[in-house]
Amino acid sequence: xxxxxxxxxxxxxxxxxxxxxxxxxxxxxxxxxxxxxxxxxxxxxxxxxxxxxxxxxxxxxxxxxxxxxxxxxxxxxxxxxxxxxxxxxxxxxxxxxxxxxxxxxxxxxxxxxxxxxxxxxxxxxxxxxxxxxxxxxxxxxxxxxxxxxxxxxxxxxxxxxxxxxxxxxxxxxxxxxxx
Amino acid sequence: xxxxxxxxxxxxxxxxxxxxxxxxxxxxxxxxxxxxxxxxxxxxxxxxxxxxxxxxxxxxxxxxxxxxxxxxxxxxxxxxxxxxxxxxxxxxxxxxxxxxxxxxxxxxxxxxxxxxxxxxxxxxxxxxxxxxxxxxxxxxxxxxxxxxxxxxxxxxxxxxxxxxxxxxxxxxxxxxxxx
Numbered sequence: 001x002x003x004x005x006x007x008x009x010x011x012x013x014x015x016x017x018x019x020x021x022x023x024x025x026x027x028x029x030x031x032x033x034x035x036x037x038x039x040x041x042x043x044x045x046x047x048x049x050x051x052x053x054x055x056x057x058x059x060x061x062x063x064x065x066x067x068x069x070x071x072x073x074x075x076x077x078x079x080x081x082x083x084x085x086x087x088x089x090x091x092x093x094x095x096x097x098x099x100x101x102x103x104x105x106x107x108x109x110x111x112x113x114x115x116x117x118x119x120x121x122x123x124x125x126x127x128x129x130x131x132x133x134x135x136x137x138x139x140x141x142x143x144x145x146x147x148x149x150x151x152x153x154x155x156x157x158x159x160x161x162x163x164x165x166x167x168x169x170x171x172x173x174x175x176x177x178x179x
Numbered sequence: 180x181x182x183x184x185x186x187x188x189x190x191x192x193x194x195x196x197x198x199x200x201x202x203x204x205x206x207x208x209x210x211x212x213x214x215x216x217x218x219x220x221x222x223x224x225x226x227x228x229x230x231x232x233x234x235x236x237x238x239x240x241x242x243x244x245x246x247x248x249x250x251x252x253x254x255x256x257x258x259x260x261x262x263x264x265x266x267x268x269x270x271x272x273x274x275x276x277x278x279x280x281x282x283x284x285x286x287x288x289x290x291x292x293x294x295x296x297x298x299x300x301x302x303x304x305x306x307x308x309x310x311x312x313x314x315x316x317x318x319x320x321x322x323x324x325x326x327x328x329x330x331x332x333x334x335x336x337x338x339x340x341x342x343x344x345x346x347x348x349x350x351x352x353x354x355x356x357x358x
Contacts, residue, residue, distance in 0.1 A: 061261070062279045082240070083262035084276065093353050095276030097263065100241045134356040172358045174272050177313040179351045 003027050003034035010041060018128045020044040020119050028055045040072035046115055048079045061086060075133055079114055085137050094134045099145035099167055106151045110144045117143025142167045182206050182213035189220060197307045199223040199298050207234045219251035225294055227258045240265060254312055258293055264316050273313045278324035278346055285330045289323045296322025321346045
């Protein structure tokens with residue numbers, strides 16, 4: 001929503017444990033200063049790659065991520081669609097791929113379901129540490145991967161905790177290498 | 180080089196332990212059948228994302244990777260520039276990010292230095308298993324990350340084994356999550 005409304009919502013929330021925000025190109029174009037004010041007052045800021053490039057005026061997502069942290073949040077997360085997500089924090093950086101899908105039926109809501117899966121996992125585990133946010137990024141990616149496999153909320157209506165656990169195991173397997 | 184020349188080179192190599200090929204958009208446009216013939220005769224096939232989409236006529240890199248395997252190689256690797264690389268093998272899939280760089284001075288040679296770092300690591304360790312190829316993808320990505328930080332071969336002339344080992348450690352750190 002409009003960042004001015006986000007700020008008014010935030011003013012009415014009493015002692016929040018963790019505040020996460022998302023934004024979009026419209027507000028970056030129309031209300032850049034207000035978007036930056038919101039970023040200065042949240043714990044975790046989420047946006048996609050094109051929004052990060054637009055807001056911080058750089059083609060480099062790595063530089064955009066650093067500037068996102070300078071804007072105030074403890075953690076910044078840049079979503080890259082099929083290419084996964086990047087997490088930035090003080091002295092921490094995490095890169096996660098997306099769950100590999102041969103077919104994407106409808107990408108509508110991918111970013112929102114990513115955010116929902118992420119914050120849902122943090123709420124469920126009640127652990128906002130950066131290490132747990134790494135896991136939460138994977139869960140966000142998994143929820144988004146189900147969402148884009150069907151129209152509307154159809155896939156999310158069908159998905160079970162077992163389905164999600166199975167994709168998490170696959171994530172582990174597909175990212176491991178000998179260290 | 181021209182896939183017809185690749186085939187003539189391959190005919191003259193006696194009992195190769197591991198054959199890796201790369202290709203490019205020009206040959207896919209001009210000599211698609213010969214490119215596919217080369218793919219049917221190598222162990223590891225490397226190409227970038229746009230080449231894979233062009234050759235296998237699909238926007239989906241996951242589907243392109245499966246079709247790449249069907250073309251013959253034991254392992255297919257799709258390079259995605261700043262977004263990392265995907266490795267496909269029978270019953271295996273590996274996704275690796277790129278080393279995060281704020282500044283890329285010159286991307287010329289990134290794909291070639293990736294291939295060189297990858298095959299160099301396989302030769303050095305004398306282990307063409309898929310598990311070792313996962314590590315080799317990381318080393319390829321690291322060598323490419325140094326290459327793009329300067330013009331020509333300047334960065335590769337300066338880089339030391341310790342520099343490479345340090346970025347490998349960073350790769351481990353930036354991809355781990357609790358399993």
